[in-house]
Amino acid sequence: MKRIIVFDRAGEFAENKDVARDIRLQEIIPALTKNEEVVLDFERVGAATQSFIHALISDVIRIYGNDILERITFKSCNDTIRKIVNIVVDYMQDGIGFENDGDIG
């Protein structure tokens, strides 16, 4: 199991998308590739932006499909962070299956 302490990387207010991208590329995806389970621990994180959570998990859901959510656990999220995670999880699942255009950047 791979446990990622978000506070250690992003601080009390998790808003830096570059940090989120690094966590995704350097920790989440390699762990999932090795069939490990991932725990994203939000202990001591007071707030997060939707952009941060999006950069953290959206591409993981897109790459692996929504079944991957059974291998990712969001730990110690306060009410606000929990709701932002749910918004991102919802709209990513709503969008799955509509891959009708490429990315610009």
Added chain:
Amino acid sequence: MKIHLPNSAFLGNIDPFLRGFDPSSPDFLKITANDKWISVHPLVLSMIAALGLTIKSTGNIYCERLEARSKHYLVRMGLFKILNVLSAISVVEHEAAGRFIPVIQIRTSDELTKFITEMIPLLHLESEQAKTIGYIVSELVRNVIEHAQAPNGALLCAQYYKKSNSIRLGIADTGVGIKATINQSYSAGTDIEAIRLALSPGITGTTRREGGTAQNAGAGLFFTKSIASVNRDFFVIYSGKGFYKLLKKHSTVRLSLNADPFVDRHSKENNFPFWQGTLVGVDITLDQTKEFSLLLDAIRKTYSTAVRERRKARYKKARFV
């Protein structure tokens, strides 16, 4: 370019000020002002700072001698300092904490993170309020850093107003503007149509794909507009010739969010003087700031509905003969 600081320009009455902006002769900036009193929204100062930084030689920035009694405010907000022009106004410095954030230039992601870390304690906000302001600043400035291609980055300043117990915030850039950004993936014909798309949940210039790219969802401006909408505050966005203003909702109106900004109570124009880049101004009244987590419930519902409606619009229809 010419710009005149009026007696009063806040988001509610900012339209005449913006209409008076003259973008011609972009190598030269002339700043004039009301000679009795100047009372302006931080957006005005961010805008002038952003303009000033596009002028290669500070000798090409002319600021007339200010006579208004409130001229010291412009000095304290750091306008002349960032423009690197002498104001000939002496002021007694006083503690800034809890009152204002002078004009600051933010160009990188790390500068933004540092600014947010230092800014929130400066404003002496309660936890919920700090969350809201930090959220807005992060989303708006990251938009500039990631999409505007603005060499000078974002120019930002903010002011706390005791009488209304509100924070007023202005962010300006002189980048490519919203239409150029959105039209990487869409085909907005006008600046105001591009603004409409940019304010809609899940619309980003980086892709037409639902869910966005790995780094962009196209939700930042929608979240910011939603915060202002739920709190019944002003929100203004100006890019190119397009101008959109979210008007205050009447207190009797039931609070709800709209995915389409043109359904909200608003005003809009598409014939303003051309602003090369984007300006965003927002007021957040602190004593009516809704609990952030309640706002997220409404956003989740509106966002999902918008995505599903877009999906449904692409469904193939059964053919009957």
